[in-house]
Amino acid sequence: MSTKQVLIFVEQEDGCARPVAFELLGAGRMLANKLGAELAAFVACDSVGELPETLVAHGADRVYVAEHPELATYRTLPYRRVLIDLIAAMDTPPHIVLFGSTTTGRDLAPRIAAYFETGLTADCTELDIGPYEHTNAQDPSKVGLYPDCLYAIRPSFGESLKARILGPWKNPQMATVRSGVMVPLAPDATRTGVVQSVPVHLESADLQLVVAETLRSLGEQVELQGAEVIVSGGYGLGNPEGFALMYQLAACFENSAVGSSRKAVDAGWIAHAHQVGQTGKTVRPKLYIACGISGAIQHRVGMDKSATIVAINKDSNAPIFKFAHHGIVGDLHQVIPELIRQLKLQKTSTPDTSHVATHSL
Amino acid sequence: MNIFVLIKQVPDQGAKAGINPDGTIDRARAKRMLNPFDRYALEAALFVRRLYGGTVTAISMGPPPAVEVLYEAIAHGVDQAILLSDRRLAASDTLATAYALYCTVRYAGAFDLVFCGLQTTDGDTAQVGPQLAERLQVPQITYCEKFEIAQGAIVARRVIEGGAQTVRCPLPAVVTVANSAPRLAYKTLRGARRVQQLQRDEAERSRVIRTVNLDDIGADPVRCGLKGSPTIVAATEKVGEIGGNCTLYQGKPLQQLVDDLLAAQVIAPELVKQ
Ligand SMILES: Cc1cc2nc3c(=O)[nH]c(=O)nc-3n(C[C@H](O)[C@H](O)[C@H](O)COP(=O)(O)OP(=O)(O)OC[C@H]3O[C@@H](n4cnc5c(N)ncnc54)[C@H](O)[C@@H]3O)c2cc1C
Numbered sequence: 001m002s003t004k005q006v007l008i009f010v011e012q013e014d015g016c017a018r019p020v021a022f023e024l025l026g027a028g029r030m031l032a033n034k035l036g037a038e039l040a041a042f043v044a045c046d047s048v049g050e051l052p053e054t055l056v057a058h059g060a061d062r063v064y065v066a067e068h069p070e071l072a073t074y075r076t077l078p079y080r081r082v083l084i085d086l087i088a089a090m091d092t093p094p095h096i097v098l099f100g101s102t103t104t105g106r107d108l109a110p111r112i113a114a115y116f117e118t119g120l121t122a123d124c125t126e127l128d129i130g131p132y133e134h135t136n137a138q139d140p141s142k143v144g145l146y147p148d149c150l151y152a153i154r155p156s157f158g159e160s161l162k163a164r165i166l167g168p169w170k171n172p173q174m175a176t177v178r179s180g181v182m183v184p185l186a187p188d189a190t191r192t193g194v195v196q197s198v199p200v201h202l203e204s205a206d207l208q209l210v211v212a213e214t215l216r217s218l219g220e221q222v223e224l225q226g227a228e229v230i231v232s233g234g235y236g237l238g239n240p241e242g243f244a245l246m247y248q249l250a251a252c253f254e255n256s257a258v259g260s261s262r263k264a265v266d267a268g269w270i271a272h273a274h275q276v277g278q279t280g281k282t283v284r285p286k287l288y289i290a291c292g293i294s295g296a297i298q299h300r301v302g303m304d305k306s307a308t309i310v311a312i313n314k315d316s317n318a319p320i321f322k323f324a325h326h327g328i329v330g331d332l333h334q335v336i337p338e339l340i341r342q343l344k345l346q347k348t349s350t351p352d353t354s355h356v357a358t359h360s361l
Numbered sequence: 362m363n364i365f366v367l368i369k370q371v372p373d374q375g376a377k378a379g380i381n382p383d384g385t386i387d388r389a390r391a392k393r394m395l396n397p398f399d400r401y402a403l404e405a406a407l408f409v410r411r412l413y414g415g416t417v418t419a420i421s422m423g424p425p426p427a428v429e430v431l432y433e434a435i436a437h438g439v440d441q442a443i444l445l446s447d448r449r450l451a452a453s454d455t456l457a458t459a460y461a462l463y464c465t466v467r468y469a470g471a472f473d474l475v476f477c478g479l480q481t482t483d484g485d486t487a488q489v490g491p492q493l494a495e496r497l498q499v500p501q502i503t504y505c506e507k508f509e510i511a512q513g514a515i516v517a518r519r520v521i522e523g524g525a526q527t528v529r530c531p532l533p534a535v536v537t538v539a540n541s542a543p544r545l546a547y548k549t550l551r552g553a554r555r556v557q558q559l560q561r562d563e564a565e566r567s568r569v570i571r572t573v574n575l576d577d578i579g580a581d582p583v584r585c586g587l588k589g590s591p592t593i594v595a596a597t598e599k600v601g602e603i604g605g606n607c608t609l610y611q612g613k614p615l616q617q618l619v620d621d622l623l624a625a626q627v628i629a630p631e632l633v634k635q
Contacts, residue, residue, distance in 0.1 A: 018522075075528075076491075076501055103521045107503045110491035114459060119591035122455075122486035132595060139588050156597060167592035209500045209530040212516070216524035229632050254634050272541065273523070278485070287632055310627060311607075321607045326627045328618050329611035338619045346623060347633055 004037035007094040007172070008060075009083070011074070011104050015049040020100035022058050022184035024177060027127050028098055029059040029185060034129040035148055037095055038062055042086065044079050046072035056193035059185045063193060068200040070207060073214060074104050077206040080111050086198050087116070087172070094172045096150050098127075101176040113174050119167025120174040121152035123278065125181050125301055128153070132166050142169055150175065155278055155301045178301075180225055180282030222273040224257050229287045232259035232276055232303070233269075236292020236313065236332060240269040245336050246291065252343045259283065259303075261293045277302035291332045295320025312336065362415030362510075365466060365475045366406040367493075368399040368434060370427040371483045395430045398478030400545040401538040405505070406476045407438050408543070413510055415473070416440045420465055422450065422458065431570055435559070436552040437545065440569075443469055447574040449582045454590035455484065459492030464580035466497065468573065473532045474515070479504065479539055487537070494535035501535040502528060506542045 008024040010017050025041065032039040040062040041055045052063040066082040087093055097112070099105035101123045113120035132149040134142050146168035152175040156163040167173050224230060231250040233243055243258065250256040259276040260269070276283055278298040288306035293299060295311070295318055303309070304323055311324035312332045321327045328335050372391035406417045419434040421427050422445040431442035445465045453461065466475060475497070477490035487503070494501035502508075506525070508517035514531045520539050559566040575582050583589060608625070610618040622628075 076503075080495075103504050103519070106487045107491060107501070110455070110459075110488040111495040111501075113488075114456060114492040114495035117456065117591070119454065119456065120486075120488060121592060122488055152592075156594075161597045163594045164596040164598070165592050166595045170591055209502075209528055212527040212529055214521070214524065214526045216521075252634055253632050255632075287628060308627060308629075310622070316609065316611060321609060324607045326608045326622060326625065327610065328622060329609060330615060330618065334615055335619065338615050339622075342616075342619050342623055343628070343633055346630075347635055 004035055004092075005040050005062075005090075005094040006032040006035065006037050006096045006098070007040045007042060007064075007087075009097070009099045009105065009108070010041050010043045010051075010055065011100055011102060012043055012045050012051060015045060015047060015051055017043075017051060017054065018100070018102070019184075020102055020105075020177075020179040021055070023179060023182035024098050024100060025055065025059040026184040027177060027182040028096075031096060031127060031129055031150070032061075035095060040064060040094070042066070042083060044068075044071040044082050046070075052193075052195040054187070056191050056195075057187040057189050059191075061193050063195045064198050065195060066198050066200050068202065070202055071200070073211050074108075075209055075211060076107055076111065077209065078202050079108055080115075081202055081206050082198065082200055083108070083112055084115055085201065087112075092171070095148065097172040097174045099174075099176045101178045105176045109174060109176050116170075116172065118170045118172055118174060119165075120176070121154060121165040121167070122176050124152045124154045124175045124177050125162075125282075126153035127151065127175065127177065127182075132168055134168075149173070155297050161297070178278075178282055180284075222257060222271075224259055224274070224276065224281050224283050227255055227257035227283070227285050229253040229256040229289070230259045230276070230283055230285045230303075230306070231256060231289045231291065232261065232293060233264055233291050234261035234293030234299075235263035235267065236294075237264060237269070238292075238333075240267075242292070242332075243270050245333070249289065249291075249336055249340055252340060253287075259288075261296075261299050290320055290324065291336060293320055294318050295323065312339075362409055362413050362474065363470065363472045364406045364409050364415055364417045365420055365469060365472050366399075366402050366417060366434070366439070367420050367462060367475065367477045367489075368403065368430050369396045369421060369478070369481050370394070370423050370430045371396045371481055374482065393426065393429065395433050396478055396481045396483075398480055398482070398538075398540055399430075400478075401540055401542045402476040402478045402536075403434060403437055403439070404543050404545040405508070405536065405538045406474075407546075409474060409510065410438075418443065418469055420462065420469065421445070422461055422465070425572075428570065428572070432556050432559070433548075435569070436548040436556050438549050438552045442570045444570065444572045445574070445578065446572055447585075449575055449586045452587040452590060452593075453585060454592045455486050455488040455492060456591055457585050457589035459489050459496060460584050460589060461575070461578075461580055462489065462493055463496035464575075464578040465573070466493070468578040471533075475533075475535045477535065477537045479537050490535055490537035497533075497535065499533050499535055500530050501537070502530060503537045504539045505536045506539045508536070 099109040128151040149168035150173040284305040373394040480487035504520040
């Protein structure tokens with residue numbers, strides 16, 4: 001049997017998939033449909049519980065399960081071993097393998113790619129399938145037409161460019177995908193799929209590294225991804241105290257959070273957990289207010305899907321005004337206090353119409 | 362301790378020189394700098410030597426001017442350096458780069474620890490460290506922000522989503538260092554003197570900074586450069602010029618600007634806290 005396959009790596013913790021796994025299933029489903037391929041998911045864990053059914057409901061046709069006590073917590077070498085064994089045992093390798101661009105995916109994917117000597121594109125923000133004709137005769141062995149090539153698209157460094165990276169010469173074609181970018185499918189409990197247990201053979205060399213402790217400090221978790229309004233501050237805030245103003249503005253909204261650009265994080269003004277962008281989080285709130293942020297491509301890829309973008313910047317030529325929907329040109333230290341004042345005024349003076357509407361129903 | 366640290370020279374994106382009007386980089390004219398992420402790796406390597414003794418060797422791959430970052434490493438206190446420079450390395454992707462660096466490490470000899478920056482500011486993949494570890498067949502610790510060494514093992518704290526993890530791993534190992542790790546200290550006076558001395562004394566310079574090519578390190582040229590790279594950049598697409606639909610509020614008294622913005626119903630009333 002040599003069914004074409006798209007394989008995704010499922011990150012799990014205590015038997016629950018992390019959100020990026022569902023996003024990969026969403027992206028993988030689209031690719032599998034275009035390829036006429038099967039969408040498979042790979043889970044390694046100590047006890048899988050009902051996770052396979054959940055993965056099938058979210059789009060998987062097949063779930064490979066590696067169960068072993070040593071696989072309870074993610075570790076590079078044991079996970080590497082089972083995934084390599086799985087792929088090596090297939091008649092034909094998967095056409096595509098996808099990982100989340102998380103600390104786990106970025107740890108594991110390069111090792112798998114190096115083992116199979118295949119290409120790996122990092123941190124993709126878009127994926128597609130399409131034809132590619134290679135004509136560059138510098139390497140004649142690669143010349144040819146490749147009909148089902150993975151288009152791995154990612155922002156390219158410091159330049160306002162997106163690069164399309166291809167590697168159709170060898171399967172699997174691999175990519176890590178930014179979390180928060182791909183859209184998961186709504187679960188469908190009527191979907192059916194095959195759950196297949198895979199053998200686990202670990203060697204003592206795989207178990208050299210031990211995890212002594214894992215701490216998720218929930219206090220530090222910044223709920224950027226669930227917020228409807230994000231007030232984001234950049235280097236234009238001028239100093240760490242500028243973020244106090246960001247919190248004051250955020251406090252005017254119902255479900256809000258404070259974000260930042262990388263330059264503000266690098267300056268030590270706010271924790272990395274707040275960073276939006278290529279090396280931070282991808283967000284799509286209803287309203288994104290960018291204050292003193294120039295709008296570099298690496299920031300933009302993290303927030304340009306926001307429904308409404310309002311920018312406050314004193315430079316009318318700032319790149320952010322090229323893609324924001326509304327922009328106030330002015331000093332944020334004056335604009336924001338005024339904005340806060342008027343928002344407060346607005347809520348006290350306007351009658352609460354939503355309230356009235358509910359009552360008249 | 363035999364400690365290697367991998368460092369790279371990258372274009373300085375902060376400098377306006379070498380940035381074309383369309384935002385792309387003119388690599389020939391661009392100012393160059395030590396990859397900022399590698400500064401943390403350098404600090405980690407020097408920290409190990411400070412506490413546990415040994416030798417630190419900095420390794421870089423790039424065209425001849427990349428030797429500048431090796432001088433910089435020496436000014437910070439690194440003992441010796443290797444530059445892998447070969448035209449056949451042009452257009453290497455991460456897989457080919459990791460292979461070439463693997464051959465360089467193998468050439469440099471036995472090691473206890475190899476430190477890498479988490480990623481580079483030009484490639485930005487974070488892949489070379491783990492790919493190198495795979496080829497060296499050793500364990501890796503990625504996103505390391507703090508560590509100590511005891512009884513032949515490294516005990517490290519690594520960053521994970523929303524938290525941290527403590528791991529213990531026997532040496533040898535490859536470690537990629539997060540940018541939440543300790544910052545690189547200032548250059549030392551001794552280091553600066555050493556660089557001056559190397560610039561005067563050619564024999565000493567070629568002893569301390571070895572420049573090698575693919576043949577010297579026994580690398581297979583077919584696995585390097587364009588030929589050895591399974592991926593290529595097939596197309597680039599400009600993303601700078603979308604929109605132009607931004608409504609700008611300017612040139613009026615402040616109060617009026619904000620008033621206009623709110624009057625335009627930009628901020629949906631239901632989002633505002635009642
Ligand atoms: C590999 C890589 C990954 C990166 N990842 C990210 C990422 O994830 N997220 C990210 O944000 N960046 C990222 N960056 C950095 C990015 O390229 C920019 O450097 C960064 O976004 C700039 O931050 P900024 O807009 O806050 O600062 P600046 O570019 O310095 O802009 C400050 C802005 O504030 C305005 N300003 C100044 N004072 C005032 C005032 N008083 N009132 C109003 N406006 C004012 C200025 O006009 C200017 O437009 C990355 C870079 C690289 C190379």
